[in-house]
Amino acid sequence: MTEEIKTDICVIGAGSAGLTLAAAASAFDVPTVLIETGRMGGDCLNYGCVPSKALIAAARHVAHLREAPAFGIKAGSADVDFAAVHAHIRSVIAAIAPNDSQERFTGLGVRVIRERASFLDRRAVIAGETRISARRFVIATGSSPQVPDIEGLDGLDYLTNESLFDLTKLPTHLIVIGGGPVGMEMAQAFRRLGSEVSVLERGHVLSHDDPELSDHVRRRLVAEGVTIHEETEISRVARRGRYGVRVHIRKADGSEEAVDGTQILIATGRRPNVGRLDLDKAGVDFDETGIKVGADLRTRNRRVYAVGDVTGGPNFTHWAGYEAGLVLRPLLFRIGARPKPDLLPWVTYTDPELAHVGLTLQEAERRHRHVRVLRWPVAENDRARAERQTEGLIRLVTTRRGRLLGVDIVARNAGEMIAPYALALSKRLNVRDMMGMILPYPTVSEVGKRAATSFYAPIPNKAKALARFLRRFG
Numbered sequence: 524m525t526e527e528i529k530t531d532i533c534v535i536g537a538g539s540a541g542l543t544l545a546a547a548a549s550a551f552d553v554p555t556v557l558i559e560t561g562r563m564g565g566d567c568l569n570y571g572c573v574p575s576k577a578l579i580a581a582a583r584h585v586a587h588l589r590e591a592p593a594f595g596i597k598a599g600s601a602d603v604d605f606a607a608v609h610a611h612i613r614s615v616i617a618a619i620a621p622n623d624s625q626e627r628f629t630g631l632g633v634r635v636i637r638e639r640a641s642f643l644d645r646r647a648v649i650a651g652e653t654r655i656s657a658r659r660f661v662i663a664t665g666s667s668p669q670v671p672d673i674e675g676l677d678g679l680d681y682l683t684n685e686s687l688f689d690l691t692k693l694p695t696h697l698i699v700i701g702g703g704p705v706g707m708e709m710a711q712a713f714r715r716l717g718s719e720v721s722v723l724e725r726g727h728v729l730s731h732d733d734p735e736l737s738d739h740v741r742r743r744l745v746a747e748g749v750t751i752h753e754e755t756e757i758s759r760v761a762r763r764g765r766y767g768v769r770v771h772i773r774k775a776d777g778s779e780e781a782v783d784g785t786q787i788l789i790a791t792g793r794r795p796n797v798g799r800l801d802l803d804k805a806g807v808d809f810d811e812t813g814i815k816v817g818a819d820l821r822t823r824n825r826r827v828y829a830v831g832d833v834t835g836g837p838n839f840t841h842w843a844g845y846e847a848g849l850v851l852r853p854l855l856f857r858i859g860a861r862p863k864p865d866l867l868p869w870v871t872y873t874d875p876e877l878a879h880v881g882l883t884l885q886e887a888e889r890r891h892r893h894v895r896v897l898r899w900p901v902a903e904n905d906r907a908r909a910e911r912q913t914e915g916l917i918r919l920v921t922t923r924r925g926r927l928l929g930v931d932i933v934a935r936n937a938g939e940m941i942a943p944y945a946l947a948l949s950k951r952l953n954v955r956d957m958m959g960m961i962l963p964y965p966t967v968s969e970v971g972k973r974a975a976t977s978f979y980a981p982i983p984n985k986a987k988a989l990a991r992f993l994r995r996f997g
């Protein structure tokens with residue numbers, strides 16, 4: 524027997540976007556239904572940010588042990604118990620899971636349905652035995668790994684982010700296909716934990732970031748023993764012996780090579796989850812790149828909005844949450860929602876980390892006639908010297924008058940250091956504001972202030988003349 528529910532807002536997908544929206548709507552006492560077919564918390568909690576950062580944290584301890592002798596401490600070599608690393612990852616997920624749980628959301632007054640949702644028509648959705656009609660729908664069904672069409676891949680047990688964190692045994696030789704954030708973060712972590720790692724990338728690794736900064740990361744991974752093949756086409760893959768895999772690659776110069784390993788990780792990007800939603804019945808436009816939305820996040824059906832990875836926009840948890848927060852405005856208050864992608868920060872959690880906010884240098888040069896580029900190396904920073912972590916730099920891009928346009932940082936804790944610049948850009952601050960800030964000494968964040976100060980170097984002759992003139996008056 525089908526149950527009928529009439530509600531105000533129906534959210535499809537309980538990942539970063541859907542959960543943010545459902546929690547916010549319930550805080551305004553708006554009747555809300557939340558439908559989830561898989562695990563509560565979506566990709567970020569179960570197969571993405573959380574397990575990957577927990578794995579990276581474990582791997583960092585190995586790096587610290589290796590660095591210890593330079594500080595006069597003999598720590599010995601790391602003895603990695605990968606089953607225990609796996610248990611650590613699971614316990615981190617378990618510690619965060621209650622925040623995203625069905626129990627918590629039911630307690631907030633949200634009706635949670637654990638079924639796959641699909642549209643029946645422009646105003647109704649079916650989820651298992653429940654028919655839901657709502658004043659507004661929000662699709663937040665996220666994305667899945669994009670598996671490339673490579674000869675031989677289908678017959679192999681390859682890994683994706685959905686199976687990687689189930690491993691209880693360390694791969695002997697992990698071949699990572701794709702050198703984006705997933706590929707590079709995982710390549711370094713597995714290498715540190717003791718796997719041989721080869722990254723196969725058809726273009727250049729970390730291509731979302733400027734090579735001036737991403738090269739620091741690339742070099743560090745290579746120094747730690749990761750083999751990186753760039754501008755490489757994969758012609759086919761095959762099983763090799765009982766436990767091995769062989770990947771045949773073609774390099775840019777036409778030469779061919781075989782890369783042998785034990786497991787393959789596919790990290791070649793994302794595919795929005797648009798299938799099996801019967802979007803045609805709802806009058807919602809979509810293609811393989813995602814659900815089509817206007818600048819206000821609304822689909823062609825004015826009752827239906829879409830947020831997060833499913834729109835094919837930036838794939839970040841904080842962006843999914845931001846869009847979910849924005850869409851609440853038209854949903855509840857009939858005020859327009861306008862996402863501001865220029866203010867989106869992103870971080871790649873390699874070591875050193877790579878962080879960016881605002882315009883890229885190319886975009887700034889395209890939009891502004893004159894830009895200033897201010898750099899300061901981490902090697903000049905006292906705290907970095909004390910920590911023996913001198914790799915990296917900060918780069919500020921400003922207008923001719925010093926208004927901040929974009930910031931890039933490559934440094935061990937770049938992800939933490941980028942935070943004030945996210946605020947500075949949203950408030951349209953100038954390098955003078957950054958110069959005027961009193962920062963605690965010694966912190967690596969001081970590199971930003973040094974870069975901002977270099978806006979006025981060398982000190983203009985006019986300022987020197989003024990100081991000379993004023994000295995005359997005693």
Ligand SMILES: Cc1cc2nc3c(=O)[nH]c(=O)nc-3n(C[C@H](O)[C@H](O)[C@H](O)COP(=O)(O)OP(=O)(O)OC[C@H]3O[C@@H](n4cnc5c(N)ncnc54)[C@H](O)[C@@H]3O)c2cc1C
Nearest residue numbers: 536538539540560561565566571640665831832838839840
């Ligand atoms: C390995 C990895 C590491 C990452 N690390 C980071 C990071 O460090 N920082 C960061 O910001 N981002 C990171 N991301 C990206 C981040 O995970 C995503 O951008 C984010 O999860 C998107 O949120 P979402 O709500 O759009 O989708 P999701 O979190 O994927 O949630 C969508 C939910 O919808 C459900 N669903 C799908 N179809 C239906 C249906 N028909 N009916 C009901 N439910 C449905 C799914 O089961 C899923 O639970 C990472 C991604 C990966 C793969």
Ligand SMILES: NC(=O)c1ccc[n+]([C@@H]2O[C@H](COP(=O)([O-])OP(=O)(O)OC[C@H]3O[C@@H](n4cnc5c(N)ncnc54)[C@H](O)[C@@H]3O)[C@@H](O)[C@H]2O)c1
Nearest residue numbers: 671701702703704705706724725790791792838870871872
């Ligand atoms: N730190 C973070 O915030 C973080 C971490 C991981 C993932 N994410 C998000 O998840 C999304 C997915 O990450 P990703 O790294 O899988 O995707 P991506 O699209 O960022 O990178 C995929 C890489 O794979 C390469 N590639 C594609 N097909 C290939 C093929 N056949 N052979 C060789 N190389 C191939 C591409 O050239 C590209 O460099 C990203 O958009 C990112 O925003 C974010």
